Amino acid sequence: MSRTVKQVAFDWISQNEKKIIETDDAVWRYAELGLQEFKTSKLCSETLEQNGFRVERGVAGMPTAFVASFGQGKPVIGIMGELDALASLSQKALPRKEPFEEGAPGHGCGHNAYATSAVAAGIAVKVAAEETGIQGTVKVFGCPAEETLVGKIFMVRDGCFNGLDACIGNHTSSANGVDLDAGTAMNSFKAEFFGRASHAGASPERGRSALDAAELMNIGVNYLREHIIQEARIHYVVENGGVQPNVVPPYARSWYYVRAPLRETVEQIYGRVLKIAGAADEMAETTHKITFLTGCYQKLNNIALSKLAVRNMREVGAPNYTEEEYAFARELGKSIPREEKSSGLRTSGLPNWEELIDVDINDRIYDPWGDPKSSKGGSTDVSDVMWNTPTIQIRTAGFIVGAPGHSWQNAATMGMGIGHKSVIFGSKTIAGTVLDILTNPEALKEIQEEFRDSTKGFTYRSPLPADLKPPLTQFEIKARTA
Secondary structure (H helix, E strand, O other), X not given: OOOOHHHHHHHHHHHOHHHHHHHHHHHHHHOOOOOOXXXXXXXXXXXXXXXXXXXXXXXXXXXXXEEEEEEEOOOEEEEEEXXXXXXXXXXXXXXXXXXXXXXXXXXXXXXXXXXXXXXXXXXXXXXXXXHHOOOEEEEEEEEOOOOOOOHHHHHHHOOOOOOOOEEEEEEEEOOEEOEOOOOOEEEEEEEEEEOEOOEOOOOHHHOEOHHHHHHHHHHHHHHHHHHOOOOOEEEEEEEEOOOOOOEOOOEEEEEEEEEEOOHHHHHHHHHHHHHHHHHHHHHHOOEEEEEEEEEEOOOOOOHHHHHHHHHHHHHHOOOOXXXXXXXXXXXXXXXXXXXXXXXXXXXXXXXOHHHHOOOOOOOOEOOOEOOOOOXXXXXXXXXXXXXXXXXXXXXXXXXXXXXXXXXXHHHHHOOOHHHHHHHHHHHHHHHHHHHHHHHOHHHHHHHHHHHHHHOOOOOOOOOOOXXXXXXXXXXXXXXXXX
């Protein structure tokens, strides 16, 4: 009896599970910051190349970005892989906080699984297509610097996603399904202030403090919060505020994010923040420079594609966990206060979230959940892909229930069996969904009709200036080399 096309893909993933997990663990251990994912990019792109993909590296001006392709003709389906880790989240695969290296990066958002499942799913689809004669093109995108909203924004602006008929990625979560939350649009920028150094004790009158200007800007922004919509967010860090107290700081720099539910609202608030920066200059008698780093839209989820992916999740079946994995989750769960777990579940939008209060690993598969017109506050560069082609991110459970986003707890589970099962489950789900689209014109028609209706009258305009280059030096700290 011949196997179905999807079974060919699923079997390849099962047969190569050990190698897929080895790749996942390698990426987890590399844990490289955005635009510094050299080892991660090399491993993923070379694995695809060794399996017959054509690979274009260094796309959109980013050395770690790549596009790997196989096949020809229509339809053209994209599979996204995110590559970067988070600063200061180094963590061993243990149920207690213990970094590999204090202050080093770690995969607290699960991008090791995102990258690995994209590679594995892409290869599995290729194997199935070649065995059964399926026509079409599949592209695997190696996307750097999602955490700072850079990679896909520049790749979209420079045409890397042009011509796609649909696109999908696998983001780790504490639940299985598709979250329809709209997220927020965002601008990321740095404000630099330039003053004049002087002896802070003997001749302070001769100095002009750049730090004063940075603090005055921050104070002005904090007052602005009262006069913007409730759903907007402004947050910042002071990256450089001087060197020592007895020198009036001649230089200071802050890094800002401005978020809001709609792209146009971000632009309005951003304009007001720029006025505050100029006013700070006037008060401190300094000069300043604004460096726009990146910006993104709010999300546009495709419900038809979401439902198709969930059907494939159910066809694959949720992972089965070992007693050792349940014990790990129970022990790790002790680090999360019950009231915090309850609060996080309440705002998750998950149906019947109250039933999860005493659950550590959520093995349920949900219908698409959440309100496509509301936001929980986060932003992603996947949003700009969504406004150019029908796109979703599936969610697969690799975090324990109640773990906060971007946490050491998440980094811990991503390095052991719970995270590994998210990778395999996500790889099969993506492969099955892509193969459904390649072989079922009616499914693709429904997906694209929804996209056309959702974007009627809309023209995408990149938030990036045409001449803006990727911020390759956005992080002053370096990724560890170990």
